[in-house]
Amino acid sequence: MNNYLINNKNKYDSAYNESLNNPEKFWNDIASENFSWYDKWSSVVKWDFHKAKINWFSNAKLNITVNCIDRHVKTNPHKIAILFEPNNVNEKPKSFTYSELLVEVSKMANVLKSLGVKKGDRVCIYLPMIPELAFSVLACARIGVIHSVVFAGFSSDALATRINDCNSSLTITSDGSFRGAKTLNLKNIVDDALLKCNDEQKVLVVKRTLEPIKMISKRDVFLEDIISGVDVYCKPEIMDAEDPLFILYTSGSTGKPKGMVHTTAGYMVYTSYTFKNIFQYTDNDVYWCTADIGWITGHSYILYGPLSNGATTLMFEGVPSYPDFSRFWSIVEKYKVTQFYTAPTAIRALARQGVKFVQGIDLSSLKVLGTVGEPINEEAWNWYNINIGKNNCPIVDTWWQTETGGILISSIPNVIPDKPTFATKPFLGVQPMLVDDNGNELKDNNIVGKLCINFPWPSIARTIWGNHERYINTYFSTFKGKYFTGDGAYRDEYGNYRITGRVDDVVIVSGHNLGTAPIEDAINEHPNIAESAIVGFPHEIKGNALYGFITLKDSSIDSNYIKSDINKIISNKIGPIAKLDKIQITTGLPKTRSGKIMRRILRKIASGDFNNLGDISTLLNPEVVNKIINNSL
Numbered sequence: 001m002n003n004y005l006i007n008n009k010n011k012y013d014s015a016y017n018e019s020l021n022n023p024e025k026f027w028n029d030i031a032s033e034n035f036s037w038y039d040k041w042s043s044v045v046k047w048d049f050h051k052a053k054i055n056w057f058s059n060a061k062l063n064i065t066v067n068c069i070d071r072h073v074k075t076n077p078h079k080i081a082i083l084f085e086p087n088n089v090n091e092k093p094k095s096f097t098y099s100e101l102l103v104e105v106s107k108m109a110n111v112l113k114s115l116g117v118k119k120g121d122r123v124c125i126y127l128p129m130i131p132e133l134a135f136s137v138l139a140c141a142r143i144g145v146i147h148s149v150v151f152a153g154f155s156s157d158a159l160a161t162r163i164n165d166c167n168s169s170l171t172i173t174s175d176g177s178f179r180g181a182k183t184l185n186l187k188n189i190v191d192d193a194l195l196k197c198n199d200e201q202k203v204l205v206v207k208r209t210l211e212p213i214k215m216i217s218k219r220d221v222f223l224e225d226i227i228s229g230v231d232v233y234c235k236p237e238i239m240d241a242e243d244p245l246f247i248l249y250t251s252g253s254t255g256k257p258k259g260m261v262h263t264t265a266g267y268m269v270y271t272s273y274t275f276k277n278i279f280q281y282t283d284n285d286v287y288w289c290t291a292d293i294g295w296i297t298g299h300s301y302i303l304y305g306p307l308s309n310g311a312t313t314l315m316f317e318g319v320p321s322y323p324d325f326s327r328f329w330s331i332v333e334k335y336k337v338t339q340f341y342t343a344p345t346a347i348r349a350l351a352r353q354g355v356k357f358v359q360g361i362d363l364s365s366l367k368v369l370g371t372v373g374e375p376i377n378e379e380a381w382n383w384y385n386i387n388i389g390k391n392n393c394p395i396v397d398t399w400w401q402t403e404t405g406g407i408l409i410s411s412i413p414n415v416i417p418d419k420p421t422f423a424t425k426p427f428l429g430v431q432p433m434l435v436d437d438n439g440n441e442l443k444d445n446n447i448v449g450k451l452c453i454n455f456p457w458p459s460i461a462r463t464i465w466g467n468h469e470r471y472i473n474t475y476f477s478t479f480k481g482k483y484f485t486g487d488g489a490y491r492d493e494y495g496n497y498r499i500t501g502r503v504d505d506v507v508i509v510s511g512h513n514l515g516t517a518p519i520e521d522a523i524n525e526h527p528n529i530a531e532s533a534i535v536g537f538p539h540e541i542k543g544n545a546l547y548g549f550i551t552l553k554d555s556s557i558d559s560n561y562i563k564s565d566i567n568k569i570i571s572n573k574i575g576p577i578a579k580l581d582k583i584q585i586t587t588g589l590p591k592t593r594s595g596k597i598m599r600r601i602l603r604k605i606a607s608g609d610f611n612n613l614g615d616i617s618t619l620l621n622p623e624v625v626n627k628i629i630n631n632s633l
């Protein structure tokens with residue numbers, strides 16, 4: 001049976017059973033029938049979760065850009081691959097057909113080659129959401145260079161950390177970016193970052209805002225100065241299935257960010273297959289995901305998933321509030337978008353502005369709506385369903401992670417029904433499992449537990465760049481032999497999963513993963529700060545926001561001055577997205593006898609839940625709890 005298109009429940013049931021009982025055959029068929037290979041694999045999957053060793057399609061040879069571009073150039077050269085909607089409404093939009101995309105990607109790849117990068121090297125991409133971002137990503141993949149895209153909202157320190165961690169030798173950036181009414185000078189940020197990197201750095205600069213920037217000779221070069229001299233075709237590099245395709249950094253509970261490494265074949269097969277089915281993409285559809293390519297959602301579901309299916313994918317440079325809060329819906333109307341995929345935080349922010357920004361706009365092209373990045377509350381779900389979907393579009397609430405590469409739990413339009421606030425069922429080949437704190441499987445339904453995955457899927461990350469031990473420790477040691485997601489989940493009586501949120505020290509703010517430890521490390525460097533503890537608390541729009549409890553070395557210091565300093569430091573060290581919403585200066589933090597800060601109590605206080613603090617008898621300094629409650633914000 002051809003399982004590529006799952007379009008009814010019977011097919012899902014039989015394919016899901018096959019994917020569990022005979023995963024090798026299942027994935028063998030999906031991979032052989034739907035992609036282009038230079039050489040097939042010697043085995044489908046080899047894995048050992050104890051050592052975190054996972055191989056898919058061993059020894060197969062391919063190039064992912066041939067699958068994303070060249071094969072569609074053969075069958076459908078004039079189909080639009082990428083639609084580009086600029087930030088400014090009066091600027092002309094752009095579009096690129098599959099054959100134009102091949103030329104753009106080839107040229108960019110030849111530019112990269114002329115700058116001396118080669119297969120296996122790392123290139124850092126720090127660009128706004130402009131077409132050159134897509135071209136750069138695909139150009140790297142074309143020539144076997146490992147891309148590391150860094151979201152252009154990160155600070156120079158965060159950028160430097162990422163450049164140094166993977167030892168990248170070239171950064172692609174732009175003079176600046178347009179974000180709503182503002183422009184941001186990105187090149188200055190790169191210049192600052194490179195002061196903290198080795199001397200072997202090169203910078204390729206795309207012109208976008210045309211504001212004046214400083215160019216350092218021998219190091220910096222404008223794209224436009226070299227691109228006209230390169231060939232319009234670049235031969236694809238033949239890659240091994242397990243060659244790294246990219247590194248993408250995600251925050252962890254401790255220390256520096258984790259460079260998640262995704263490899264080529266498994267990532268391609270899984271993102272392509274999930275895209276096709278979860279969005280039920282058909283030939284003339286126009287698909288739009290509002291994420292930034294700086295996050296995993298953009299990698300998998302703006303670029304690789306859609307393009308490998310020969311889809312039309314829309315890239316939007318701007319923000320939902322500019323020039324006003326109808327922008328998203330105007331874009332849907334303008335391009336007749338059929339699938340629309342966004343984050344709950346955006347839905348909440350838009351819902352708050354009222355339906356007047358939706359009224360009078362024709363949204364009848366929409367067939368499927370999606371959400372990603374954080375749990376969606378029922379109110380936001382209903383608003384989305386009624387005002388955008390007009391009660392007529394299935395909503396896919398897609399649960400997944402940077403580490404998983406693709407969507408693992410989601411409904412499927414007209415196949416697996418949606419259920420408000422539930423991600424619902426595992427995708428084909430995915431074996432979720434709930435466990436208790438000791439790792440015992442909770443087999444019953446109607447139960448809450450920690451969410452693990454029991455079997456590898458093709459796009460699981462293979463390692464953390466330069467630190468396999470950390471990979472094993474973070475994901476495969478808490479519950480031996482299982483991949484631990486860091487999320488809690490509830491399974492209802494029908495086997496639908498609802499994600500309840502993180503169970504570690506990661507907080508999801510506006511859909512962005514933020515580890516609290518790196519933020520604490522950053523602000524503890526302030527000369528007047530003794531200690532800090534940061535926790536998440538519920539926020540109407542952002543889902544969660546950050547609350548910092550701070551103790552000072554010298555309590556006579558003006559606390560207003562400290563508070564403004566703290567957010568400045570965070571902006572510099574990490575980026576504005578990690579700023580604290582609430583800062584409480586306190587004389588002490590609740591600690592265990594071994595000196596560990598009891599964040600569990602601070603989390604309760606931050607969310608105003610003073611009556612359920614749990615057992616505080618093991619605290620070294622229980623008296624501090626009441627003081628903190630009395631002064632809480």
Ligand code: WTA
Nearest residue numbers: 372373374375397398399400401402499513
């Ligand atoms: C959370 C984003 C509830 C979850 C693709 C996960 C979600 C983390 C959902 C990964 C969802 C993502 N419902 N929670 N549909 N999707 N999450 O790495 O806590 O940026 O572990 O990947 O976001 O965030 P990341």
